[in-house]
Amino acid sequence: MDALTLELLNGLSTFATLGVVALGLGIVFGLMGIINLAHGEFVMIGAYVSYVVHANGFSHWLSVPLAAVVLFVLGGAIELTLIRRIHRQPEVTILATFGLSVCLRQVAELVFTKDFRGVPNPVPGATRAFGVLFPTYRYVLIGIAVAVVVATLLAFTKSRFGLTVRAIVADRDLAEASGIRTGIANLCAFGIGAATAGIAGALVAPLGAIEPQAGLAYLPGAFLVVIVGGFNKLWGVVVGALIVAGVQTGVIHFYDAVWAQIASLGLAVAVLQFRRVSVEGASA
Amino acid sequence: MRLEAHELRSGHGGVPVLHGVSFCVGGGEIVALVGRNGAGKTTLVKTVVGLLRATGGQLLLDGEQITRHPPSRRIRAGLRAAFQERPLFSQLSVADNLRLSGHPVPEHVLAVFGDSLAGRSAQRAGTLSGGEQKMLAAASALASTASILLMDEPTEGLQPSNVEVLGDRLDAARNSGRGILLVEQHLALATRLADRFIVLSKGEIVDSGSAGERDLADRLSRHLAI
Numbered sequence: 431m432d433a434l435t436l437e438l439l440n441g442l443s444t445f446a447t448l449g450v451v452a453l454g455l456g457i458v459f460g461l462m463g464i465i466n467l468a469h470g471e472f473v474m475i476g477a478y479v480s481y482v483v484h485a486n487g488f489s490h491w492l493s494v495p496l497a498a499v500v501l502f503v504l505g506g507a508i509e510l511t512l513i514r515r516i517h518r519q520p521e522v523t524i525l526a527t528f529g530l531s532v533c534l535r536q537v538a539e540l541v542f543t544k545d546f547r548g549v550p551n552p553v554p555g556a557t558r559a560f561g562v563l564f565p566t567y568r569y570v571l572i573g574i575a576v577a578v579v580v581a582t583l584l585a586f587t588k589s590r591f592g593l594t595v596r597a598i599v600a601d602r603d604l605a606e607a608s609g610i611r612t613g614i615a616n617l618c619a620f621g622i623g624a625a626t627a628g629i630a631g632a633l634v635a636p637l638g639a640i641e642p643q644a645g646l647a648y649l650p651g652a653f654l655v656v657i658v659g660g661f662n663k664l665w666g667v668v669v670g671a672l673i674v675a676g677v678q679t680g681v682i683h684f685y686d687a688v689w690a691q692i693a694s695l696g697l698a699v700a701v702l703q704f705r706r707v708s709v710e711g712a713s714a
Numbered sequence: 715m716r717l718e719a720h721e722l723r724s725g726h727g728g729v730p731v732l733h734g735v736s737f738c739v740g741g742g743e744i745v746a747l748v749g750r751n752g753a754g755k756t757t758l759v760k761t762v763v764g765l766l767r768a769t770g771g772q773l774l775l776d777g778e779q780i781t782r783h784p785p786s787r788r789i790r791a792g793l794r795a796a797f798q799e800r801p802l803f804s805q806l807s808v809a810d811n812l813r814l815s816g817h818p819v820p821e822h823v824l825a826v827f828g829d830s831l832a833g834r835s836a837q838r839a840g841t842l843s844g845g846e847q848k849m850l851a852a853a854s855a856l857a858s859t860a861s862i863l864l865m866d867e868p869t870e871g872l873q874p875s876n877v878e879v880l881g882d883r884l885d886a887a888r889n890s891g892r893g894i895l896l897v898e899q900h901l902a903l904a905t906r907l908a909d910r911f912i913v914l915s916k917g918e919i920v921d922s923g924s925a926g927e928r929d930l931a932d933r934l935s936r937h938l939a940i
Contacts, residue, residue: 600803609789
């Protein structure tokens with residue numbers, strides 16, 4: 431029973447991490463249709479913000495909002511100078527954001543070297559709950575991640591800004607003819623997507639090594655979540671994260687991490703195949 | 715407010731459609747733009763709103779150059795369009811469509827056509843009939859504070875009683891000092907409402923006239939090959 435509870439808590443922790451990492455991609459890729467291969471690097475930069483904050487003697491908790499601000503500005507600048515010129519050409523966007531990811535990794539290497547960095551766990555120790563001991567920081571991470579995801583979902587579904595973004599996604603020309611400043615709305619949406627990735631990076635920083643290649647590990651998982659959760663609906667990120675985290679935790683419990691990755695990829699392929707059949711069936 | 719186009723040129727994907735079109739729409743008048751399918755009427759409306767880039771000529775709004783302004787700036791300056799195709803965000807609710815167009819109280823707009831659209835706020839716009847979508851787009855434009863309205867075939871798909879209501883609302887808008895460019899194939903409504911006519915053919919203005927001209931109806935019928 432305790433083993434099952436522990437696996438459930440592990441699954442919840444994976445769900446929270448995946449959800450907050452994939453949230454930004456859900457906005458940028460799922461809603462706006464921009465394939466951003468540099469999303470993992472945004473997470474990596476968020477982790478480095480956490481490292482810099484720690485190295486300068488400040489509290490880890492300061493790094494979470496600071497990473498959001500830094501990544502919002504960086505994301506906005508990238509949208510302004512790069513994405514808005516090419517976003518209607520998916521193949522160009524893939525190449526450009528791939529190049530951007532390489533550049534961001536190289537810049538991180540120039541500034542911080544290839545050395546592994548780390549930040550100490552701000553909430554060390556474990557808490558006994560539901561009959562098992564579980565790292566306290568992971569409880570905190572789950573709480574913050576859920577709060578960030580819920581706040582972002584509300585911002586995109588209940589606010590005027592969210593309505594504006596959905597209108598642009600639905601019909602850009604009509605949005606412009608309705609007086610919507612599509613350029614500013616796109617910049618803000620891309621910036622928010624980057625900011626949530628920054629928050630994710632700052633949150634996961636105490637859990638592992640911080641190095642220039644760290645973002646690469648997060649990109650496939652984030653795409654899996656968005657693909658499984660579905661496009662055009664931001665809450666699909668929550669569903670996708672739940673399903674992917676459930677599959678990964680379950681397979682790791684019975685087999686190992688390699689089979690968990692294989693199962694996740696198989697799930698994404700099956701979902702894409704099912705969607706293709708559904709779309710073809712609907713249009714037949 | 716006055717909208718002026720001087721030698722306006724535009725097209726789709728490098729293919730020229732408008733070949734130097736000049737016209738003006740002043741406050742308190744309805745100018746009917748007529749022409750056969752493919753004449754370039756919708757291209758003209760999209761170019762004036764800014765969805766298509768003018769490749770030549772000038773657009774002035776109250777004497778101010780707006781030729782290079784983005785659509786949002788033109789809308790804020792006082793233009794508003796109701797489009798022939800895809801007039802609404804089909805995935806959004808009726809209320810959200812109206813909020814996006816600057817109407818915080820959707821019921822006020824829905825009341826423009828009496829009971830025809832009453833109680834539809836929560837309905838997804840894509841589930842309205844084609845005629846209802848056109849009515850809603852027209853109502854949204856009429857309920858706005860824009861000084862110049864561009865109405866692209868607003869009667870298409872409307873039942874006769876609603877065509878009459880729309881005519882009355884356009885007449886009232888004109889009488890309140892607004893200028894209207896009415897793209898219309900429904901000649902009965904156009905001749906009832908318009909102060910002036912412009913005939914567009916293959917991207918050029920081939921005829922124009924005022925409502926009082928005696929042979930106008932014959933000329934319009936000839937141009938439209940009715």
